[in-house]
Amino acid sequence: MFWIVGAGGVGREALDTALAAGMPVAGFLDDRAQGSTVRGLPVRAPKELAAGEGYLIGIADPAVRARLAALLDGLGGRPVTLVHPRAIVAPETELGPGCLVMGGAYVSSSVRIGAHSQVHYNATVGHDTVLAELVTVYPGGNVSGSVHAEQGATVGSNAVVLQGRRLGRYAFVGAAAVVTRDVPANTTVIGSPARPMARRGH
Incomplete structure (x- = not known):
């Protein structure tokens, strides 16, 4: 309980x-x-x-x-860590305490996911990826292999993070964005290819 x-x-x-x-x-x-x-x-x-x-x-x-x-x-x-029975978590993958993995999610081989992270429904996380604490992958997000997402990073719905990229602390990838380059900490990126969102008034 x-x-x-x-x-x-x-x-x-x-x-x-x-x-x-x-x-x-x-x-x-x-x-x-x-x-x-x-x-x-x-x-x-x-x-x-x-x-x-x-x-x-x-x-x-x-x-x-x-x-x-x-x-x-x-x-x-x-x-408590909670995994939907219709999610797939492959071998040699570690889920930290408090993780939530929803139905239809696919977490591939040799992935490390930190405490209190979330992989929402129909999202995918590729092999050898590291998601630090408090990372979120929204529905349909596609995180490729060997990605490193630092604490608090978020991948938006239907966004794609290409292989080997790094997301800095509390970086935010907007919905349907395609990340082809590393994203600095505390930066929101949008579009394809993903670029930093322009600040209002500049």
């Missing part, structure tokens, strides 16, 4: 994943919805997690995931 942190869209998709995997969920932890019920489950405040209880963060924003993981670990929470 564990709690899903966040009762929004990704949280409910995490619940779908848990139901498919036969893993019982106690309810949701969400400050905004505490005291209500979502999908028939109770919603409590994150600070109410008891020591030793399991949790999985079902929130897309990596900075928010980092803050909540620190809070819940400080309370003695236990991060």
Whole structure:
């Protein structure tokens, strides 16, 4: 039995994943919805997690995931890794604590995925790739082999990251972008080939 942190869209998709995997969920932890019920489950405040209880963060924003993981670990929470039975995780692949892998995802051989990272439905992660902590691959994202995504990087829906590229800390690859060059930290890229998004007013 564990709690899903966040009762929004990704949280409910995490619940779908848990139901498919036969893993019982106690309810949701969400400050905004505490005291209500979502999908028939109770919603409590994150600070109410008891020591030793399991949790999985079902929130897309990596900075928010980092803050909540620190809070819940400080309370003695236990991060749970959740993989949909219709996802494929190949041999010699390591999933860190608190990872979420949704249905239809394909994670290839010899991949390392850090704590609290997410691979959404129908996304792919190629061989020998390293996804650091708090990385997100949105639905349909295609991360090729030997890519290194640093902490908090995000690959948007249907985006492609070509082989051997590096995504810096908290880099963001826009939907349907094609990454042909390394992306610096804290940079948003869009288009094909992907280029940094122009800042307004410049």
